[in-house]
Amino acid sequence: MSAHAADNRRLLVRLTISAVVMFAFGFALVPFYEKICEVTGINDLLKPDTAATNTQVDESRWVTVQFDSNVHDLPWRFRPQQAAVRVHPGELVHVAYEVANTRAYAVAGQAVPSYGPQLAGQYFRKLDCFCFSQQTLEAGETRTMPVVFVIDPGLPAEVNTITLSYTFFEVAGRRTSAAGRLPAGADST
Amino acid sequence: MSAVIPDHLHDHHHPAPGGLMRWITTTNHKDIGTMYLVFSFIMFLSGGVMALTIRAELFQPGLQVVQPEFFNQLTTMHGLVMVFGAIMPAFVGFANWQIPLMIGASDMAFARMNNWSFWLLPPAAMLLIGSFFVPGGATAAGWTLYAPLSVQMGMGMDLAIFAVHIMGISSIMGAINIVVTILNMRAPGMTMMKMPLFCWTWLITAYLLIAVMPVLAGAVTMILTDRHFGTSFFNAAGGGDPVMFQHIFWFFGHPEVYIMILPAFGIVSQIIPAFARKPLFGYASMVYATASIAILSFVVWAHHMFTTGMPVAGQLFFMYATMLIAVPTGVKVFNWVATMWRGALSFEPPMLWATGFIFVFTMGGFTGLICAIAPIDIQVQDTYYVVAHFHYVLVAGSLFALFAGAYYWLPKWTGVMPSETLGRLHFWCSIVFFNITFFPMHFLGLAGMPRRIPDYALQFADFNAMASVGAFGFGLSQLIFIAVAVRCARGIGQRATARPWDGAEGLEWTVPSPAPHHTFETAPVLR
Numbered sequence: 082m083s084a085h086a087a088d089n090r091r092l093l094v095r096l097t098i099s100a101v102v103m104f105a106f107g108f109a110l111v112p113f114y115e116k117i118c119e120v121t122g123i124n125d126l127l128k129p130d131t132a133a134t135n136t137q138v139d140e141s142r143w144v145t146v147q148f149d150s151n152v153h154d155l156p157w158r159f160r161p162q163q164a165a166v167r168v169h170p171g172e173l174v175h176v177a178y179e180v181a182n183t184r185a186y187a188v189a190g191q192a193v194p195s196y197g198p199q200l201a202g203q204y205f206r207k208l209d210c211f212c213f214s215q216q217t218l219e220a221g222e223t224r225t226m227p228v229v230f231v232i233d234p235g236l237p238a239e240v241n242t243i244t245l246s247y248t249f250f251e252v253a254g255r256r257t258s259a260a261g262r263l264p265a266g267a268d269s270t
Numbered sequence: 271m272s273a274v275i276p277d278h279l280h281d282h283h284h285p286a287p288g289g290l291m292r293w294i295t296t297t298n299h300k301d302i303g304t305m306y307l308v309f310s311f312i313m314f315l316s317g318g319v320m321a322l323t324i325r326a327e328l329f330q331p332g333l334q335v336v337q338p339e340f341f342n343q344l345t346t347m348h349g350l351v352m353v354f355g356a357i358m359p360a361f362v363g364f365a366n367w368q369i370p371l372m373i374g375a376s377d378m379a380f381a382r383m384n385n386w387s388f389w390l391l392p393p394a395a396m397l398l399i400g401s402f403f404v405p406g407g408a409t410a411a412g413w414t415l416y417a418p419l420s421v422q423m424g425m426g427m428d429l430a431i432f433a434v435h436i437m438g439i440s441s442i443m444g445a446i447n448i449v450v451t452i453l454n455m456r457a458p459g460m461t462m463m464k465m466p467l468f469c470w471t472w473l474i475t476a477y478l479l480i481a482v483m484p485v486l487a488g489a490v491t492m493i494l495t496d497r498h499f500g501t502s503f504f505n506a507a508g509g510g511d512p513v514m515f516q517h518i519f520w521f522f523g524h525p526e527v528y529i530m531i532l533p534a535f536g537i538v539s540q541i542i543p544a545f546a547r548k549p550l551f552g553y554a555s556m557v558y559a560t561a562s563i564a565i566l567s568f569v570v571w572a573h574h575m576f577t578t579g580m581p582v583a584g585q586l587f588f589m590y591a592t593m594l595i596a597v598p599t600g601v602k603v604f605n606w607v608a609t610m611w612r613g614a615l616s617f618e619p620p621m622l623w624a625t626g627f628i629f630v631f632t633m634g635g636f637t638g639l640i641c642a643i644a645p646i647d648i649q650v651q652d653t654y655y656v657v658a659h660f661h662y663v664l665v666a667g668s669l670f671a672l673f674a675g676a677y678y679w680l681p682k683w684t685g686v687m688p689s690e691t692l693g694r695l696h697f698w699c700s701i702v703f704f705n706i707t708f709f710p711m712h713f714l715g716l717a718g719m720p721r722r723i724p725d726y727a728l729q730f731a732d733f734n735a736m737a738s739v740g741a742f743g744f745g746l747s748q749l750i751f752i753a754v755a756v757r758c759a760r761g762i763g764q765r766a767t768a769r770p771w772d773g774a775e776g777l778e779w780t781v782p783s784p785a786p787h788h789t790f791e792t793a794p795v796l797r
Binding site: 085088089092093096097099100101103104105106107108110111114118121123153191193250251252 | 379380442445446449450453454455480481482483484485486487488489492503506507508509511514517518521579581
């Protein structure tokens with residue numbers, strides 16, 4: 082046994098270091114995952130879409146876009162200025178949402194969009210949106226925020242109505258940042 | 271035998287504490303192996319009680335036995351207890367008992383650490399089982415602990431996280447011990463390629479454990495900090511991504527699947543040649559196949575996530591990589607069958623279990639291939655088809671191999687032959703009831719019955735009733751093993767010789783049965 086003691090100890094140290102490195106690797110997967118998503122363009126909810134290459138407006142078709150708004154544990158009043166609009170695919174559309182902070186202190190929030198039907202999301206090109214950055218509202222502040230979008234004419238024919246729904250979440254840690262993108266795990270660093 | 275066991279060790283032992291303190295302070299690999307095996311069997315029974323409660327609820331449509339919240343806790347805890355409490359510690363128990371005996375070492379490399387590895391487990395088990403009794407109950411997020419559910423649950427989730435941490439540390443310490451023992455402590459003349467296959471599969475498994483258990487620890491740590499310390503790894507509102515949890519979890523989770531099956535391959539590879547009375551067919555290819563499976567296991571994790579909205583290129587990569595694993599696995603099954611081919615076969619209980627293992631495990635392997643095909647997987651994701659698949663490989667795979675190994679080595683551990691009648695009864699009841707339980711689940715899954723739901727549509731009633739009857743039969747059959755083990759431990763039955771199976775090869779059969787407390791104090795010399 083003792084003949085092996087030194088060898089054993091050396092191997093023990095190496096294997097322990099491997100285990101610790103793998104623990105760190107688990108955390109390293111987080112920025113790695115972010116990078117993969119960024120490079121491959123998966124899951125880029127917070128980035129403006131590129132302008133539609135086909136600017137041809139499909140006059141033969143009408144699509145109804147409904148707007149919805151929610152807040153999640155946030156003392157804000159949040160509503161769209163229009164309940165719905167009828168648009169042609171390919172047409173550039175401007176709409177606006179209103180948001181008001183009802184509390185006596187500044188709060189930062191982040192809006193996350195979702196679409197119904199889910200399928201419509203990939204045909205919904207947002208060129209400008211308040212959801213691309215965190216919004217900080219001072220106490221009692223009211224703000225009108227724009228959304229500019231184009232419906233891709235490739236939208237499947239059976240989709241006649243799209244619901245665009247935003248949910249405002251309070252940004253954990255209440256830190257305010259001018260940066261547009263909000264990296265995952267930002268608050269852990 | 272006197273060359274193997276120095277005579278003085280028969281006469282006087284070290285002044286060791288008796289009674290309970292003997293077990294708490296022991297550093298002997300055989301004592302620790304026994305404790306691992308007893309512990310895992312107790313956990314197996316508690317996980318089994320949870321499974322039977324689940325099956326009782328699913329016997330009929332509607333809610334009869336438990337409420338949905340508790341049902342979710344049961345499915346979650348059944349998975350956690352069986353994976354981390356029963357199957358993994360049972361294999362570590364086999365490793366503790368057998369590896370030093372098989373390679374001619376006197377004990378594990380780090381005997382004191384070995385003691386710690388075991389004694390971390392009971393507190394972890396208490397945290398896990400105790401979480402049923404805290405406000406809000408145990409975690410109900412599924413054994414995979416998917417975010418965002420796991421970020422939202424009550425304190426039962428925290429207890430589960432700490433239990434996973436502790437069991438992970440225990441596994442890593444055990445794995446380091448096994449690697450060092452196998453690499454440094456082999457008897458002179460035992461080269462790597464002369465090593466019994468059980469040691470080879472455990473060596474590779476131990477490397478897998480060291481590589482992936484820390485990643486799981488990292489993942490649950492992230493959940494913990496998301497829950498309590500304001501981070502947003504998986505919290506979409508803070509810019510995190512719940513799908514990322516699945517990636518990190520399955521980076522651990524898929525190698526984990528092989529951690530639970532590779533030692534089973536090792537046990538079966540010991541038993542088949544012994545009862546075919548032929549050397550193992552294709553020893554070297556078995557080693558390479560095991561290593562290939564281990565390496566491939568790192569690049570297939572996302573086949574658990576085909577429905578998360580992956581690009582088609584990703585789906586195709588993970589689909590083909592997964593199907594590639596069928597090749598080394600097929601090599602193994604082929605080698606076992608080729609070992610039996612024209613052998614002088616006899617079917618004592620260990621061989622019955624090993625043969626049963628090959629039969630049912632291969633069926634589980636094939637349904638695995640079916641699940642690997644992305645378009646089919648999208649159809650069967652989260653249905654009972656998947657439940658059937660992984661119970662075919664985990665129950666009929668890992669568990670059957672564990673029973674095979676137990677019947678094979680019980681004579682060495684206790685000095686008494688396990689009852690052949692009870693062993694046969696145990697096997698035939700198990701394999702019949704196992705198939706009654708899990709075979710109908712394939713049909714249920716294909717018909718669309720979702721897993722983890724306490725109620726179901728009426729058209730699923732007949733197959734569910736059948737599965738529940740089978741499950742109770744299977745559960746009760748396992749009590750036969752208690753009788754077998756207790757009889758052996760109490761010395762009831764036929765005495766075992768040093769080599770009770772006439773075809774068995776290996777150093778462990780050169781020591782008397784039961785194996786004395788200290789073996790191979792001076793290393794044996796191999797020809």
